[in-house]
Amino acid sequence: MDAGDLTQTDDTGDGYAATYFTATMVRRPRCAPLNFDLDVDVCVIGAGLAGLTAAREIARRGRSVAVLEGGRIAGGASGRNIGLVAPGFAQDPRLVIARAGLERAKALWRLSEAGVDYIRDTIAEAGLADAAWSGGGWLSVSKIDDMPAMGRTAHFLRATFGVDCELWPTERVRARLKSSHYFQAIHFRDACHIHPLNYALGLARLAEAAGARIFEDTPALSIDPVGVRKRVHTAHARVRAGVVVLAGGVHLGGLMPALSQTLVSSTRHVVATAPLGAGVAEAIDFAGPVSDGVFAGNHYRLAGDRLIWSGGPAVNEANPRRAARRLRRDIARIFPQLGKVEIESAWAGTFGYAVHRMPQIGEMFPGVWIASGFGQHGLNTTAMAGNILARAIVDGGRTWQYFEPFELIWAGGSAGRLVTRLQYLLTRGQARAAARFSRRRERVKSRYEVEDARRAQRLWTRLAAEPASPEALAVASAADGPPSAAAGAAASRPNEPVT
Secondary structure, three states, rough: OOOOOOOOOOOOOOOOOHHHHHHOOOOOOOOOOOOOOOOEEEEEEEOOHHHHHHHHHHOOEEEEEEEEOOOOOOOOHHHHHOOOEOOOOOOHHHHHHHHHOHHHHHHHHHHHHHHHHHHHHHHHHHHHHHHHHHHHEEEEEEEOOOOHHHHHHHHHHHHHOOOOOEEOOOHHHHEEEEOOOOEEEEOOOOEOOOHHHHHHHHHHHHHOOOOOEEEOOOOOOOOEOOOOOEEEOOOOOOOEEEEEEEEOOOOHHHOOOHHHOOOOEEEEEEEEEOOOHHHHHHOOOOOOOEEOOOOOOOOOEEEOOOOEEOOOOOOOOOOOOHHHHHHHHHHHHHHHHHHHOOOOEEEEEEEEEEEEOOOOOEEEEEOOEEOOOOOOOOOOOHHHHHHHHHHHOOOOHHOOHHHOOOOOOOOOHHHHHHHHHHHHHHHHHHHHHHHHHHHHHHHHHHHHHHHHHHHHHHHHHHHHHHHOOOOHHHHHOOOOOOOHHHHHHHHHOOOOOOO
């Protein structure tokens, strides 16, 4: 259907947003809400990816666990994102080193890699075929022609963190992503993409099999963190637990303002196209996820012959119809050979990220743990956080202390959101200007190369028709020999426009 024909239907009638992922999800019975008082060792608030991982791992260690979810399992950003699983964090690793020190930064990177391994191994061991671990790596593409800078970044990642990555020159990038908007890229071989909602539903099954109890449609209304046994109040029941895990962010709102106010709320819109058929290969010949900017760029990947595309954060929470038109224009600008693509579904996901752009993992109060701030990171951070908290709560592990330099910082409230939006607009404007300059410089360079080839062709044509004088031979020598076949072909089309 045309983007203008999209209806603004928020859910499918069962509590989930209408997305490509809910259209292809593995259905499971809805968990009953909690309507009786319950005593457990650990109460996890939030059935997103981090909360489900923590619940599963804590239950596997023999503790009783209850998971309270205000809506549906992974009904928020956990089940609506494009499913990128890649090592590292949203923050520039050089800034992580500056804040945390080299050795701690290396340890953090290893933890992020362990998160990737956990997701891959869980899908393989538990037979979560519907979650579909799709290899091919992740391609982080530059819209600016700066081979030296990209080379330095790739070398830094390999030398400092041992990252399995490779620098791709422009020619190799454009052989796979056939767009003049792209130049060099860094290929992260260990990355992939998954079906995030099916993975979350699989995690829920694994958590229940380990003994955890999940209650949907059960928002936590208040929490009393004082004392040995914490009290969590819901609409119809009370949970008492020795430990509470807050696995959420901006949506915790009134439950834990001290946490939610440390996060910047952001909304990204995503579209899924109608099937593009075999013609999609004329634009994209790459099986993995692609990003052409972390903060202000696009993130996309193929799902069969469909394209799932996420744009930069919305300055305002536009409705799906308006967002679909904007994202379709982005697709057409970067891959015009696809023609006018039809948008089959469009949706939004709201997430929170910290000012320092790192996850927030640790003990907020005695017995109250947090796993938050996963916005803009890959899904690896949710798996990492769940495992870190399980080891801390059950085994007394201290790995969470690696995140201590990234403490809770007030995000500035409404003023902070305004500053963030202005920063996004500025960053997007600067990135677009730099990208336009790179494309213009490439066109100018190409035009000069064609003109040089034509001059050389004319020179050699004249020399072939005239006796060669010493002066002419000297000029010909300076022209570095006869023109190539390609140059001759270019010279034979003097009126063809340069693209």
